[in-house]
Amino acid sequence: MRMRQLGKGHSVMFFAPGEVDRRIRSLRSSGMASEAHIRVLDVLRWAMHETCEDIRHHLPHWAQQGLDHNKRFAAYKEYKSTKDLEDLKDLKDAWLQRESRTLEEMYMVTPGDTTSPEMYSVPSIRERVERLGVTKLVDVRMAEEQEREVDHEVEQERQVERPPKAQAASHAVHEDIYEFVRTGNLPMSSSHVFPLLVPLGMAKALYSTTEWAPSPLATADFMTTIHGSNSMSLTDYLRPVNWALLSGSGKKSTVIVISPYEANELLPIIRQLKKVRLHVYAPRVTLSMRSFSDLTFHTIPDPSAEPWSAPVHTRIQLNLFSGQLYFDSREEYKRVCELLALTMAHPGAKYCEIDGFVPKKYRTGRSSPFARSKIDILKVLISLRRKGMGYNRTHLGQILNASPLSEETLSGISS
Numbered sequence: 001m002r003m004r005q006l007g008k009g010h011s012v013m014f015f016a017p018g019e020v021d022r023r024i025r026s027l028r029s030s031g032m033a034s035e036a037h038i039r040v041l042d043v044l045r046w047a048m049h050e051t052c053e054d055i056r057h058h059l060p061h062w063a064q065q066g067l068d069h070n071k072r073f074a075a076y077k078e079y080k081s082t083k084d085l086e087d088l089k090d091l092k093d094a095w096l097q098r099e100s101r102t103l104e105e106m107y108m109v110t111p112g113d114t115t116s117p118e119m120y121s122v123p124s125i126r127e128r129v130e131r132l133g134v135t136k137l138v139d140v141r142m143a144e145e146q147e148r149e150v151d152h153e154v155e156q157e158r159q160v161e162r163p164p165k166a167q168a169a170s171h172a173v174h175e176d177i178y179e180f181v182r183t184g185n186l187p188m189s190s191s192h193v194f195p196l197l198v199p200l201g202m203a204k205a206l207y208s209t210t211e212w213a214p215s216p217l218a219t220a221d222f223m224t225t226i227h228g229s230n231s232m233s234l235t236d237y238l239r240p241v242n243w244a245l246l247s248g249s250g251k252k253s254t255v256i257v258i259s260p261y262e263a264n265e266l267l268p269i270i271r272q273l274k275k276v277r278l279h280v281y282a283p284r285v286t287l288s289m290r291s292f293s294d295l296t297f298h299t300i301p302d303p304s305a306e307p308w309s310a311p312v313h314t315r316i317q318l319n320l321f322s323g324q325l326y327f328d329s330r331e332e333y334k335r336v337c338e339l340l341a342l343t344m345a346h347p348g349a350k351y352c353e354i355d356g357f358v359p360k361k362y363r364t365g366r367s368s369p370f371a372r373s374k375i376d377i378l379k380v381l382i383s384l385r386r387k388g389m390g391y392n393r394t395h396l397g398q399i400l401n402a403s404p405l406s407e408e409t410l411s412g413i414s415s
Contacts, residue, residue: 014040014043021038024038024043024046025038025042027042027045027046027049028042028045059132066122066124066125070122071094072094072095074094075090075091075094075095076091078090078091079091163236163237166226166228166229167226167228168225169224169225169226169229171259171261171262173221173262173265174192174219174220174221176190176191176192176193177192177193177219177256177258177262177266180247180254180256181269181275181276182269182273182275184247184275185247186217186254192220193217193218193219193220193256194217194220194223194232195212195216195217195218196216196217196218196257196318196321197212197215197216197317197320197321198218198232199232200212200320200374200377200378200381211369211370212317212369214251214311216244216255216256216257216314216317216318216321217254217257218257219256219257219258219259219262221258221259221262222239222257222258225237225238225239234380234381234384236384238381238384239259240283240322240385241257241281241282241283241318241322242260242282243257243258243259243260243262243278243279243280243281244256244258244278244279244295244318245258245266245276245278245279246276246277246279246310247275247276247277249308250311251311253311253314255314255318257318263278266278267300270300270301271300274301277299277300277301277303277308278299279295279297280292280297280298280299281293281297281318281322283319283323283324283325283385284319284324284325284326285323285325286325287326289326293310293315293318293319293324294309294310294315295310295315296310312335315332316332316335316336316339319332320336320381321381322385323382323386324396325382325391325396325397326394326396327396327413328413333395333399333405333410336396337399338366338368339368339369339370340357340370340373340375341357341358341359341360341363341368341373342356342358342402343356343358343402344404344405345358345366346358346362346363346364346365347365349362349363349364353373354402355373355375355376355400355402356375357372357373357374359371375400378400382397382400
């Protein structure tokens with residue numbers, strides 16, 4: 001690379017990781033202080049030193065190639081001058097190399113110079129080796145075999161970063177939840193039931209915000225998973241959404257997400273009194289998976305005698321919080337875009353943020369309750385749900401990355 005007019009209006013700044021910084025300092029002086037200033041001369045000296053070390057490291061490979069070439073060329077000249085069939089056998093022996101070797105030949109360490117004496121029988125090779133100041137060469141084929149095995153091990157090695165160990169919180173079913181199961185009515189201002197989407201940036205004053213309202217609820221036992229954790233924040237110990245209690249129907253319905261422990265404890269009362277329904281739920285995380293969003297897969301007691309359907313806002317918010325990756329219909333896709341105030345719901349907007357969020361004054365379609373974007377917090381939530389697995393090519397992954405679903409994708413979604 002040419003650096004024209006260097007020093008005349010131009011300058012060079014060097015950046016290096018800590019390991020390189022230590023090697024530069026150790027090369028300059030063994031007593032160099034850690035805070036001493038590194039000069040350009042030190043960097044250039046280190047670069048030339050590394051170049052020389054690299055040449056010495058690869059010199060055995062170069063010498064072996066030169067020896068192989070010399071042997072083949074000598075055998076070829078001999079055969080060309082005589083055309084003797086005996087020389088043809090020598091030519092074949094010189095060109096072909098033995099593939100299989102014993103473990104002793106590959107790995108046994110011998111004292112002194114392990115290079116074949118033939119290496120120094122070629123004057124041009126010997127002269128070059130001596131001029132470079134190399135006094136000993138290792139067996140190049142042994143080095144190649146060892147490097148291949150080390151590289152193979154490195155490729156297979158994986159570092160899995162797991163969340164720190166924590167003590168599980170003790171389970172408990174509060175009296176307010178028992179009251180809800182027995183009567184179908186939730187006590188007012190219960191201190192053990194919270195809006196489900198509290199961890200998604202809702203205001204600290206839980207009852208003074210209407211951003212996610214109306215919101216499904218969740219019990220304290222569902223929200224609290226480990227000792228010492230804040231149930232109002234997203235952590236690696238998020239509990240999956242699998243059980244929900246419902247009473248009423250339509251806009252007057254009450255939806256409470258509960259823990260597996262609560263579902264097991266409350267099941268006999270639910271079956272006996274039949275004041276609330278226990279619904280099984282799971283997020284749709286693959287395209288071929290059936291949807292549980294309508295909450296009709298399995299219900300206790302069976303609601304077949306009473307017509308019922310899950311409210312739209314409940315389905316959308318349950319899907320977002322649980323980490324559902326695929327939409328069930330075009331209408332759901334449209335409603336999610338409208339809820340998050342994305343450009344897909346406001347095609348005529350003259351301005352949008354980098355994540356696709358359209359501020360209130362630029363919206364052209366149905367309004368959203370959010371004054372600020374929720375995309376970042378949803379990305380954190382989905383990443384925690386996926387445990388490191390990618391989701392960018394899914395329906396939800398595309399809209400969180402400000403990419404509308406293609407017509408081909410939409411055609412595969414039922415209307």
